[in-house]
Every structure is written in structure tokens, then in C-alpha cells.
Amino acid sequence: MNYLDCSFKINGNLKKIPIIEDKTLIHVIRDELGLTGTKLGCGLEQCGSCAILIDGEKKLSCNLLAKDYQNCEITTIEGLENKDGLNNVQEAFREFNAAQCGYCTSGIIISITALFDKNKKPSSQEIQNALNGHLCRCGSHSVVLKAIDSLIEN
Amino acid sequence: MNQFNSGPSINTYNKLSHWFDFSNPGILKVYSGKIDIGQHISSTLALIASKITEIKYDQIEIIKLSTDISPNEGITASSLSVANSGSAIKAASITLKINFIKYALENLEIKNEDILFENGVIKDKNSNKTISYWDFAKTDDFRKIIIPENFDENSLKKINYENNQKIELKTINDIVTGKYKYVHDINFPKMLHARIVRPPSYHCKLIKINEDFKKRLVENDIILFVKGSFVAILSQDEFLVTKFLEIAKKNIFWEEKQQLSNENVFNSLEKNEKESLLVKSGGEAFYEEIPEKKSFDDPKIKSLSTTFKKSYLMHGPIGPSASCAICKDNKFTIFSHSQSIFALKYSISKFFDIDPNLVSLKFMPGSGCYGHNGADDVAFEASVIAKEYPDRHILLKWTREDEHSWEPYGSASLNKVFGAINDYGEVIYWSNEAYSDTYLSRPSDLELTNFTSYKFLTNNFAKTKSTPKTSAHMGIHRNLDPIYNFKETRLVKNLVHDLPLRTSALRTLGAFANVTASESFLNDLASIKNIDPFDIRINHLDDERAIDVLNNLKEKMEIFKPKDYSFRGIAFSRYKNSAAYCAVGVELNVTDDLEINLNHAWITVDAGEIAYEDGIKAQVEGGFIQAASWALYEEVIFDSKEIISKDWDSYKIIGFDNIPVFTTSVIDQKGSPYLGVGEVVAGPTGAAISNALCNALGQRIKILPFTKDNITKELLN
Numbered sequence: 093m094n095y096l097d098c099s100f101k102i103n104g105n106l107k108k109i110p111i112i113e114d115k116t117l118i119h120v121i122r123d124e125l126g127l128t129g130t131k132l133g134c135g136l137e138q139c140g141s142c143a144i145l146i147d148g149e150k151k152l153s154c155n156l157l158a159k160d161y162q163n164c165e166i167t168t169i170e171g172l173e174n175k176d177g178l179n180n181v182q183e184a185f186r187e188f189n190a191a192q193c194g195y196c197t198s199g200i201i202i203s204i205t206a207l208f209d210k211n212k213k214p215s216s217q218e219i220q221n222a223l224n225g226h227l228c229r230c231g232s233h234s235v236v237l238k239a240i241d242s243l244i245e246n
Numbered sequence: 247m248n249q250f251n252s253g254p255s256i257n258t259y260n261k262l263s264h265w266f267d268f269s270n271p272g273i274l275k276v277y278s279g280k281i282d283i284g285q286h287i288s289s290t291l292a293l294i295a296s297k298i299t300e301i302k303y304d305q306i307e308i309i310k311l312s313t314d315i316s317p318n319e320g321i322t323a324s325s326l327s328v329a330n331s332g333s334a335i336k337a338a339s340i341t342l343k344i345n346f347i348k349y350a351l352e353n354l355e356i357k358n359e360d361i362l363f364e365n366g367v368i369k370d371k372n373s374n375k376t377i378s379y380w381d382f383a384k385t386d387d388f389r390k391i392i393i394p395e396n397f398d399e400n401s402l403k404k405i406n407y408e409n410n411q412k413i414e415l416k417t418i419n420d421i422v423t424g425k426y427k428y429v430h431d432i433n434f435p436k437m438l439h440a441r442i443v444r445p446p447s448y449h450c451k452l453i454k455i456n457e458d459f460k461k462r463l464v465e466n467d468i469i470l471f472v473k474g475s476f477v478a479i480l481s482q483d484e485f486l487v488t489k490f491l492e493i494a495k496k497n498i499f500w501e502e503k504q505q506l507s508n509e510n511v512f513n514s515l516e517k518n519e520k521e522s523l524l525v526k527s528g529g530e531a532f533y534e535e536i537p538e539k540k541s542f543d544d545p546k547i548k549s550l551s552t553t554f555k556k557s558y559l560m561h562g563p564i565g566p567s568a569s570c571a572i573c574k575d576n577k578f579t580i581f582s583h584s585q586s587i588f589a590l591k592y593s594i595s596k597f598f599d600i601d602p603n604l605v606s607l608k609f610m611p612g613s614g615c616y617g618h619n620g621a622d623d624v625a626f627e628a629s630v631i632a633k634e635y636p637d638r639h640i641l642l643k644w645t646r647e648d649e650h651s652w653e654p655y656g657s658a659s660l661n662k663v664f665g666a667i668n669d670y671g672e673v674i675y676w677s678n679e680a681y682s683d684t685y686l687s688r689p690s691d692l693e694l695t696n697f698t699s700y701k702f703l704t705n706n707f708a709k710t711k712s713t714p715k716t717s718a719h720m721g722i723h724r725n726l727d728p729i730y731n732f733k734e735t736r737l738v739k740n741l742v743h744d745l746p747l748r749t750s751a752l753r754t755l756g757a758f759a760n761v762t763a764s765e766s767f768l769n770d771l772a773s774i775k776n777i778d779p780f781d782i783r784i785n786h787l788d789d790e791r792a793i794d795v796l797n798n799l800k801e802k803m804e805i806f807k808p809k810d811y812s813f814r815g816i817a818f819s820r821y822k823n824s825a826a827y828c829a830v831g832v833e834l835n836v837t838d839d840l841e842i843n844l845n846h847a848w849i850t851v852d853a854g855e856i857a858y859e860d861g862i863k864a865q866v867e868g869g870f871i872q873a874a875s876w877a878l879y880e881e882v883i884f885d886s887k888e889i890i891s892k893d894w895d896s897y898k899i900i901g902f903d904n905i906p907v908f909t910t911s912v913i914d915q916k917g918s919p920y921l922g923v924g925e926v927v928a929g930p931t932g933a934a935i936s937n938a939l940c941n942a943l944g945q946r947i948k949i950l951p952f953t954k955d956n957i958t959k960e961l962l963n
Contacts, residue, residue: 093466093486112483112485112486114489115485116485119484119485119488122431122484123483123484123485126433127424128424128427128428128430128431129423129424129425130424131428131430131564131565132430132565133564133565133566133613133646134646134893134894135488135645135646136646136893136894136895138893138894138895139564139894141564141565168424169422169423169424170423170424170425172423173423178422178423182422182423185418185421185422186414186418186419186422189286189414189415189418189860189864190418191415191417191418191421191422192284192285192286192614192864192868193282193283193284193563193611193612193613193614193615194284194417194421194426194611195428195563195564195565195612195613195614196564197421197422198421198422198424201422220902220903223901223902223903224901224902224903225901226901226902227564227894227899227901228564228614229561229562229563229564229613229614229615229872229899230284230614230868230872231867231868231869231870231871231872232284232864232868233871233900233902233905234867234868234871234905234908235864235867236902237902237905
């Protein structure tokens, strides 16, 4: 097994670790760095639960080769809080109790954060585009949509 | 408020210490035998305790279920969490409060009018002396108290509370920050990650493992675990096991002992050997002769018959099932998100033939799922592996393919419905024959074959047969008995054998199919006589609460003008004819390409006394969304060799792009028993969509899901 010495900038911290050369990014995030807020749902880029931000863009981390993202700014759900606490998307989800089991929630919050970071007043279609590919089995959709709507109103 | 019944849990656990722990000053810890599966039961139970004890909600913690310390309240299922655990905690809270006040008055030697009661502390207005729940809990008086099975009106008069609180969910802050821990996130030193190498289908015996592959595993510090035909690989590096799982599939060979089936499952449901039971009013099933279906020659009586079909459905949690187990000093500790924690304990101890006290199950959250998914199997499998590697934690996760292909599905089913309506619009005859595989194969120490890996471990591939359950509304015949006062009914439960796929409890069991079929068919009967869908229902109901729910729905729907080119449908059900009442309205439109867009959903629910209103709304809206997904998209595809629906592309579920606007109303019946709401909405949702679609197309579509293919086939027929 070949190992590579890699450096990752995750949630503002630089981490140097040796990894198996074809290790996927989600396994580095969860297993090597202990950031378990990013969830593995399918490993097929079909459910959205492994979403993270790479240089501000939403990416699904389950099939990305970790070694290719060494020079990027990686942000996981644990890195969204700012000096004042929760970011506005997290705050809206908290205020609306917008989750059931919560397994899909961090991926959704990541996608909506990416959306609102670029556009404070997205259209319904833009919100739908951001949510495209995010699956929820509990049926938390209606409350999640209310939480997102509150961000536009505010 | 007349009387309050404490519910079944109090029969066994009638001491305050069974439910409350006051050992931490300022904190009330509450025990429950129910688990959080996304339904927010912890928050609801904390709110119930808070409302009555007047201890602040934030100071109440619900202790995660552990078989070592928690009351055994059975399975977290059947919409009974609030009905059972909620009622027990309400009873314990009332008992606590009444006895605490009595104790405080006696010990402070003051009168009722001299006390200030705030957040669990009673203060003498005059002397400022105080006494708290936490002081009281240390006394013999506290220990001796027995929680009554019933409370009379006089006791209840002493307890005042409101039912409209807004709370922050106990779990929400951790969820939005990524700190909420699931079984999948467990990490112990030297823990081994495990994956199972599955054969192509259920009936395959292990033949050979490639020797070169075994060497590669050794070179990479990967352990190969083989017991019978059960094969797993283990490593301290999780990525490595996922990588080598794919390689393993090409290097392990199986003998197929029996194929699945190429036969259309709906033909099999009709043709296969079956056991037929007569279901009588009240919903119980009996081994009695089934009467012939009546026929009607009178021209004033119109009759109609239809067959409704529903495909296999999967639970499909977004995170596949997982469990962590360790065997240390011959004692097992197993972390699981099973809904059947106690049954799992007894099943696992039975398998190992050990004292149940040597098996400790601890609940850890999993991914949302309502019913019997892979959670029990994976916990059993993790314990089997842990036994062979003592003193090491084994974290076994199913893959997406495992979950899609190996979970016990909700059965495919048929409903053959026949009914007759007279000139006065009275339904004078109603026959409903339900055909399905079992919905009840949860873990049991009497049926270890219910674990999917049991036959691989024992290499015993003999067929097993389910036995029909006969209690009221159990399994296939849940909600088969219509709640309406039809003149004559003929209800038949058919448990069909030798069907191709593994099945068990999926949210509502048979009620989704039965209510969807019945409530669609009732509309068809009504339309023969041009009777309004609300009227046909209300005219056949005696129960005022049922009528109120329907009237409330009608009122709420009338507020909104229908959109152009859209169509509406309604339906109603009382879950198990004994739990919550729910009426659903749907407005949808159908595109030229036969896609169905849900515009608006109205839900009115009466769940008895409101325990937590926003929780009820979340449950019924979530239940609507899941049932809409079943109705519109979901179908497990398979062939003679294997399950084809292995991922989310081959098993489509609803996305954010087809979520309607909701108008959800909850009727509070303060003082009435709590009635759970996890399942009540599903049946009426299926039927309301079916009825709206029928209005849109001018024709009844009788096969679920309502995909373009199925609609086209039906229209061409």
C-alpha cells in the first residue's frame, strides 16, 4: 500500500497527514480528522449527505481523491460557525427545528450556505437547483423549505 | 378532563424511580423505553414532563435507551411512542407533582396559599424556606410512591398546563453544527471496521475464495472472517475495507440454491399458496370459512369491483444501517439504532445460547427510517464478528447496495374490492380481499431466521413460512376493516407464501395499501351516484371526532381557490380504527408528459391531547411526503438473479422539487389519551393523490406507483 504525505487546509487549520494514495476525501475528513458531521450516505454522489465546500463551491466528497485537494480551502459543517456562533443558515435551521433524524441535514446546510454566500436573494429555481440531489427520507422537506424561505425574507 | 389512564408501561414500571433520576441538582433525567428515530420523541417526552412538573424544559434530559437501565416498553413502532411512553411519563409527572406538593406543605408546615412554586422548588412566601423535587427525591416517601393506573377527575384538577409551547428540539443544535453522533461516528481505540461480502441474492452458498485474494488481504492487514457462507472483511482503516470490498466481490464464488422469480409478483400474489382468514368488525382475523361474495340483481343497486396493486417498497434510510459491538469477558455491549432494542437483546443471547444479562444493547442514533430496516441485522452481524475478536470494538456498516438489496421490504400487495350502493347513496355491501406477504418479521428469540445472515451462518437454506397474525389490525389486515358504518362487510386477509423478496414492517404495515384502495374505491362508488366525496364519508360515520376532522379539512380547503388546470382529491382514515384521525386533501396537476406535480396538501389531524404541536405537524407532513413518494415513484425492481434497485438511480424517491405547500391543522382534545401520528397520514395521502389523479385523468389508475409507465398502461387498458 502506497502512502503519501499530504497537507489539507480544513476549516482554516492546516493538517499534515500521511494517507493511502487513493483514499477518498470523505474518509480523510471523517476518519483521519475526526470531522464526522460530513455523512456517507451512498458513496455514489446520489444523496448529497457528504457535501462539503471546496474553495466556496459545494462538492460531494464521497468519490473525490483526497490527494487532489491539498491546495484548496475545505470547509465542513463543523467549520461553518463564525465568531458570532452559528452561520445564518445554521441559525435558521435551528430556529425552525428543520431536521428529523438529521442525517441529511449537514449536506443541505452546506449547499444552502454555498448558495447564499453568492446570492442573498436567490430565486425559487436557484434554491431548487441547490437542493437538487439532496435526499431526505424522514420528510423534513417542508420545514427545511420554511427555514430557507426565512433567509430570503431576512 | 374526566379520567386519565396511565397506559400499559405503568403496569410494569410503577415507581417514580423507574422514570425519573434526580441525582444531579437542577436536572431532571427521564427514562424512556422509546428511541429517537427522527420523530423527536425525546423532545416531546421532555415537554410532557416539563408541562406538568413545571421544571424548565431545558433542565430536563431524556436518557438514551439502554437495556441495562431503561424500562422495556417494547418496540418503537406502531405510532405508540407518545401513547405509551408519553402517557407513562405524564402519569409519573402528575404523581410526582401531587405528592411533592403534599410533602412540601407538611414539611414546611404551611398552607397551599402560602407557597410559591417555581421550576421545581416550593418556597414559603413568609419564611423563605424552600424545598425542591431534588430534596423530595432523597426521601423514603418518594421511594414508596406507586404511580396509579388511573387518575380521577379530582386528582387531575390539581394539574394545570397549556399545550401550545414552542421549544427547541433537544437534538437540533448538535445536528446543525455536525456534532450529533450517530452509530456510524463511533470511534474506539483499535476498533475494527467491517463490511460484509454479500452473494448476489438470498439463496447462495459459499463455494470458494480465491487464494491470491486471501494473500492480498494478509499483505494489507485485512482480516477475512468466514463462518459458513457468511463472509466479512475487517481492518482498522475504514477506507481499506471499502476498497477491498469491491475486489472481494470478484474473488468470492457462490452456488445459487434457488432463484428469485421472473414471474410478475401480482400474478404470484394471486396464484401462490396462501392462508386466508376472515377479518371481522373490530379488525381481528379468524380461521373461519370465507363467505361467497354477494351479487346484486336489483337495478336500483349499483355495484362495482376493482383490483388495486402496490409494488414492493423499501425503507431506504439515507445512511445505511450500522452497529458497533464488543465482546469482553464473554459479555456483549452492542450500540444499535434498532427500533426493537429489547427484542434484539433476547434474540442475540438466544443465538449465542447465553444468559440475556450478558448482552447489553445501547441505543445510538441512526439514519431516519420508520420500520424494520437493516438495523437489527447489522447489530446481529456485528455481534457475531465481535464474538470472534474479543476485547475489540467492531464497527460494521452496511453499504448502500446492502441496504437497498438486503433490507426487509414492505410487501407488494393486491386489494380486490367490491361494493354496492343503493339509490339513497348508502353503501350496502363492501368486500375487500387483501393479498400480501408478511409485514411482521422483526427480530425475535423464537424466530432467529428473521435475521438475514442466519441462513448464511448456518448454511441452512431451507424455506421458512410466516404465520398469519390474527390480532386486530396486525400486519396485512391493518385498516382493512372500514371505519364507516357500511351495512355489510366481507373482509379477507390472505397471507401469500413463496413470494420472492424478504419482507417485514414498513411504516403503516398493510394500512397504506388498504386505505389507499378503500378510500379510492369509496370515491368510485360515490361517483356512480354523484355524491360529494366529503358527503359519502360523513354520511357513513357516527364518530363525531371523525366528522369534525373531515369538516375541518373541507373548511381549510375552501379557503384556497384551485389553481388553473389542477385537480383535487381527499381521503380519510383513523389509524387502526383506534388511534389518531386524519383527513388529507391534495391538489395536483398532471403534465402532458404524465408527470404529477403536487401543488398543495391539506392535513387535519386529531391525535387526542396535543403533546407537542410542532412535533405532530413535522410527523404528519413528513409522513405525507414519504407516502407521496411511495405513491408517485417507488418500486423495488428485481429479476430472477438479483435485486436491480441497488441505488437511488434505480430506486427513485421524492426530492425537494415536488413538495407541496402544506396547510396542516391539529385539533387538540385536551384530557383525551395521546394518539401517535407517525403513520396515520400515509393511507389517506395515497388515496387523496389517487383521487385527485382520477379527477385529472377521468379514469382510476389502479397500480402504484403512478409513474408514466403505469399510467400509460392503465389508460391504454
